[in-house]
Amino acid sequence: MDFEVSEEQEQLRASVADVLARECPPSLARARVEGGDAPVQPWRSAVELGWTGIALPEAWGGLGLSFEELGLVVEEHGRALAPGPFLATTTWFAPLVRETGDEVAGARWLAAVARGECTGSAAWGPDLAGRDAGVRARRDGDAWILEGTQRFVLDGDSADELAVAAQVEAGDGCALFLVPQQALKCQRVVSLDASRPLAHVGFDGVRVAPDRVLGEPGASRGVLARAREEASVALALETVGTCRTLFERVLEHARQRVQFGRPIGSFQAVQHKCADMFVQIEKARATAHFAMMVIAEDDPRRALAASLAKAAAGDCQRLVAKEAIQIHGGMGFTWESDVHLFARRAKTGDLLLGTAREHRARLAALLEL
Amino acid sequence: MKLHYDDATERFRAELRAWLEENQPDVAAVRADPSRSSAHVPEWARAWQERLFDAGWLVPGWPPELGGRNATPVQQLVYFEEMARIPVMRSYNPQGLTIIAPSLRDFASPAQQARFLVPSLRAQITWCLGMSEPGAGSDLAGLQTRAELQGDRFLVTGQKVWTSGAAHSDFCFCFVRTDSEAPKHRGISVLVIDMRSPGIDVRSMPELTDRERADFNEVFFDGVVVPRENLVGPLNQGWSMAAGSLAHERGMLWTSQAARLEQQIDRLRELARTPGSDGRRLGEDAVFRDRVASLYVDVQALRCMGYRGFAKFAHGEAAPEHSVLKLFGSEIEQRLCLVALEAQGAEGLDVDWAGFGMMGDREPPWANRYLHTFANTIAGGTSEIQRNIIAQRVLGLPRS
Structure with missing residues (x-):
């Protein structure tokens, strides 16, 4: 240990x-x-x-x-x-x-x-709420034809290759394909954090040759789940990193900004907010590192650890992004300040790959509530 | 980074488990004579603590002559994990074992150690901790209980309050003012006061949870004579001991707290199988599910935070990062009890304790457990004081 x-x-x-x-x-x-x-x-x-x-x-x-x-x-x-x-x-x-x-x-x-x-990205298939029909695949000789849309794909219109999870009528109903950028019909999303570009990706009868079929079509659900766990932990780690820098900026501001003749960081109202942010950061970082070890060691607690880390990172950004803007006051409300850039990134980290609430729902199921 | 303990550590765990299996107190004895306060040590509890001492399982990090076996920090971590699994505590005078004994070991003279340290570890003498006063709670350094040095003795006059176990303890490890002219932190000393001394009046002060059960007391000192040889550490330098004492308590406290919280999560999972006010299983209620999952995240996070900071905590140093675990852990417990209580609806109002006791069949009512959680958000430095410590000593924000 x-x-x-x-x-x-x-x-x-x-x-x-x-x-x-x-x-x-x-x-x-x-x-x-x-x-x-x-x-x-x-x-x-x-x-x-x-x-x-x-x-x-x-x-x-x-x-x-x-x-x-x-x-x-x-x-x-x-x-x-x-x-x-x-x-x-x-x-x-x-x-x-x-x-x-x-x-x-x-x-x-x-x-x-x-x-x-x-460069690459992934289209993970329908979201949990079923708002997204996702992509369907059917056989065409020894090739496959993809139809449908995957919404909110990270780097969807810029990645060279997209790994696509599609529905098939065989086995566990899930198949994986590799599709090159030029075969996609993409619509860029005007997204909260444009430095994290998203696109709706259309598959308009895309023909996929056999050498671009990954694994056995109809036997890919487990693969998809494992990869998604890994991606979730990575996104949690990234969100923790963004929150840590944001918090350092908050502390620097609280030490330097003087009002009523004193640094605002000397006020208890600000100090207690900072203490609470620090607790959330430590919580998110410790669980993200735990999940990182679980993935690295391929421990059986993968699903649990991934949802723990993603939920904790979500809780963390929720408080840190909010208080960071608030404590920066009027300066934090300007476009010129970088605070909102970090806040946008942190929010995006929560909303992709399942929010904190969605991961808590998954944990509730794993806990057999 | 490693998720698991190595084989040698697991062998240490197995040895401890086997020993505990053989040596745990008999359930019937515990139920027949339960401990009534944090300094009331029934015969079975004294014998149990003595067995732990003799086997080197009382304070494993210490040498054998002090009830230990020079265990490594990782072994100590495993020790606290295992001790959290059994239904009895190591000691039924917890402040004596976890706060006063380490302070005696660090600060007391050889003669004082001979007289007090081993007898405390063997549960032959019990302690209360004389810190808080009516005018000195969070502002502990503002304490007013006066000790005047007259020749070879002190005369102590004043009042302590919220003093756990005072009615049953043999001695008080008492923080007193010995220099009223000096700045407040520099005029404090520590005396060992015999609780049977003339001039001491102990009045019980039941806690909010139950009028019939009092651990708290008010302690009045009226010209109590204390021999000079009972001064612990140098005169007027008791303040550093106050900070140090509480740090001892926190080094590994999170392990047992995390274990206790994990057990409570299991209780919530049982609660989920019972019907809610609308007749459906509580576990089908989306809000309840979300709240329990959220608590589960927090409890697992507490454990991960403890493991992450472990290297720092292992040495028993007064790391201000302890404040993060203390604050977070105590507030999780409070939220958890509230979630359970609110999920119960009107059922939660039944606070009949009948049948509850140490190792009893019934769990105490959630309402009482909720009220009891304030013990941890107030004692040992309130949550607000912990936030001040985090802001100023961990994050380096300017003092207000």
Whole structure:
């Protein structure tokens, strides 16, 4: 039992933090939010330094490390408010391809991810509320035809490859396919955090060749669930990272902003809000790190741990994003302040892949209430 | 990072479990003579604590002569996990074992240690802690109970309040003012006061949960004579002991708190199977499900936070981060009891304790448990004081 990161992991984390502090100031996310093109950084550094393949096997050009190392890199990306394809590619696309156990696909697509030649994302299928019909697949000789729409796909109109969960009329009803960007009909969403681009993705009779079918169609529900657990934990870690930076800014502001002749951080009303935010951050961080270890060790508590982490991260951002704007006062209410950029990112982290409330509903079921 | 303990640690756990299996107090004996306060140690409890001491299972981190076995921090963690699983406490004078004994060990003279330390560990003597006063609750350093040095003795006059176990304890570990001219933190000393001394008047003060059960007392001192040799640590330097005392308590307290909360989550799961006011199973109520799941998240988080900060806490240092666990843990428990109580509806109003007792068949009513949770959000530094500590000492915000 050891919740402390190892010395090597701490060195990795510190070096990632250094690089991101240099290459990825919040102005990158701001430029993206204000309508700029997708930035070159920090993706280029991620490729050069091997972060894109950090948890991929060495046979595919990865570093052969575990989800713990990937998780720490993701948390630092959240701290830096990093824009770009890193999250979707390494924590949505890669796990879904890897979990199918398809060695040929792994050697082809994940090796390309490790080299930085391929970005990806995932269309996870219908949401829990059934608002989204999702994508259906039918056989056409030895190929497949995809029809339907997947809404709110992260990097949906920019990822090179999309791993798509579609309904089939066989086995467990779930099949996985790889579809290249040019085959998709995308509609960009005007989203809360434009540095985290979302698109509605249409499949208008997309023909998928047999070499782009992942695993056995009709036997993919388990694969999908496992990949989604991993993606949820990664998103929780990213949200924790974003909240931590936001909270540091709150503390800095509370120490420096003087009203009534005193720093506002000396007022008990502000101090108690900060203490409560800190408790939520510690809570979210500890559960996210627990879940990170559970995924890395492939412990049987995966489903439980993933929902714990996602729910705790949701609780955390709810308080931190709110109080961060409030404590920054008039300054926090301006476009010019970066506070809202972090708040937008943190909110997005909660609303994607199931909100805190949805994950609590899942926990209630796991607890057999 | 590792999710599991290594084999050697698991062997340590197995050894402890086997020992506990053999040596736990007999249920009938416990029910026949329950402890009535935090310093009332029935014969079975004294014998049990002595067995723990002799086997080195009382304070495993300490050496054998002090009831331990020089256990490593990880072993101590496992020890507290296991002790939370059994229905009896280590000691029925918890303040004596977890607050006063460590303070004696750190600050008392060899002669004082010989007289008080081992007898306390063996439950031969019991203690109350003389800290709070009517005018000194959160502002503990404002305490007014005066001790005047006259030759080789102190004369103590004043009043303590909310003093747990005072009616049953042999000695009071008492914080007194020995210099009324000095700044308030620098005029405080600690005396060991024999509770049988003339001039001490103990009046019981039942807590809000039950008029018939009092652990609290008011303690009045009127010219009580205390020999100078009972001064613990240097004169006027008792304040550091006050902070240190409570830190001892918190180092691993979260382990048993997390275990207790996990047991209460199980009670909520049982409650979910009972009908709610609309006749349906409570477990079908979306709000109840959400609240229980939320509490479950918090309880698991408390455990993860404890493990994460463990390296720091393991050394028994006064880490201000303890405040996070104290604040969070006590507030979870309060929310949890309230969720259960409100889920019960009018049923929750039945607060008949009949049949409840130590190791009794019945759980105490949720309403009483809810009221009792204020013990933890108030004692040992209120939740508001914990927030001040977090803001100022952990986060470095300026003092108000």
